[in-house]
């Protein structure tokens with residue numbers, strides 16, 4: 001007789017789990033609290049959906065910040081190649097960038113949602129929208145807003161706590177906890193930071209396309225570093241490089257540290273090369289204003305701020321700049337530091353770090369080690385990927401494995 005599998009949550013993990021369980025012979029019911037499936041998935045990759053990364057198979061790659069090792073069996077069962085094959089065979093042509101990032105060729109995340117939904121429906125999954133799971137009893141009964149179910153297995157795929165407007169409100173974490181699971185402390189990941197320097201608001205919207213950022217503790221120890229783009233916001237910093245170290249900033253602040261974030265806008269030059277280029281440029285510029293000459297290197301508004309912070313008059317010409325002024329402005333351009341006083345928090349984070357402790361989940365099946373009928377998939381687990389398709393790959397892989405395992409007689 002086929003197993004009755006109930007999947008909670010129609011995000012990428014839950015939809016994959018429902019499809020996989022149905023493919024492996026189970027009778028599947030998928031319950032989704034929202035009015036439509038995959039609301040967060042629709043937003044991914046700025047609406048383009050970076051659905052995996054060819055490098056994701058390498059669990060030890062920098063792609064996974066937390067518990068990448070847990071994913072080995074799930075990635076072996078359903079890795080990036082399987083994800084690509086799945087979407088191609090469900091009508092989504094794939095495009096792979098040189099970086100290894102994988103997108104739908106249409107660049108439309110909505111196509112990914114539609115493909116998953118159609119695939120699971122074509123396998124006979126019974127899916128109920130606007131039916132929220134309120135509790136799971138230790139006996140295995142599932143209490144929803146409208147009735148009680150008694151499945152053989154339950155897969156919790158309710159996501160984390162970030163972007164709660166998409167349905168990831170953390171109810172699954174409470175349910176897991178009520179069944180005896182430990183929840184690893186939750187931190188925002190892929191999140192912008194807030195800095196104490198008020199002047200950043202004057203630069204809001206300005207980007208630096210390629211910078212090297214370092215997060216430093218008060219004693220100078222480097223906590224994290226990343227290279228990529230930077231965006232000034234009305235109260236801090238964002239952009240790919242900053243998002244990558246946002247979680248480290250959140251953790252440092254929680255631990256009582258007062259971290260600073262230092263930006264090198266010229267990662268391609270050594271300090272000596274940079275010095276030579278800037279000095280050469282100032283020399284050639286002669287009677288031009290310093291602010292104009294330096295705006296060949298950095299946005300004008302940032303140059304103006306840095307000059308004023310170093311006490312250099314805005315209209316001074318390159319020829320008038322004295323040696324001492326030159327020696328102060330050079331390092332100021334090369335190493336711009338900010339005091340981090342917060343992050344935008346879990347609601348604005350792209351990813352939730354923390355969640356159901358993987359120590360209590362069997363990586364070979366995604367089954368709870370504490371509750372025999374319970375399985376987990378996706379961001380509810382304490383697995384955190386970086387930007388690049390790693391989080392969706394984790395959702396697809398754990399969803400597939402949880403579905404397959406839960407369907408086994």
Ligand SMILES: Cc1cc2nc3c(=O)[nH]c(=O)nc-3n(C[C@H](O)[C@H](O)[C@H](O)COP(=O)(O)OP(=O)(O)OC[C@H]3O[C@@H](n4cnc5c(N)ncnc54)[C@H](O)[C@@H]3O)c2cc1C
Nearest residue numbers: 009011012013033044045050133159167378379389391392
């Ligand atoms: C703006 C943004 C961009 C992103 N871009 C990328 C990207 O390009 N690539 C990438 O790899 N990752 C990206 N991510 C991260 C990725 O979207 C998540 O890791 C992924 O969606 C997690 O999938 P999930 O199925 O575990 O959870 P979710 O997608 O959060 O889905 C959980 C589902 O469960 C439902 N639910 C919750 N509680 C209940 C309940 N009690 N009863 C019934 N249903 C319930 C919710 O309504 C929701 O539909 C992005 C995230 C954001 C916010």
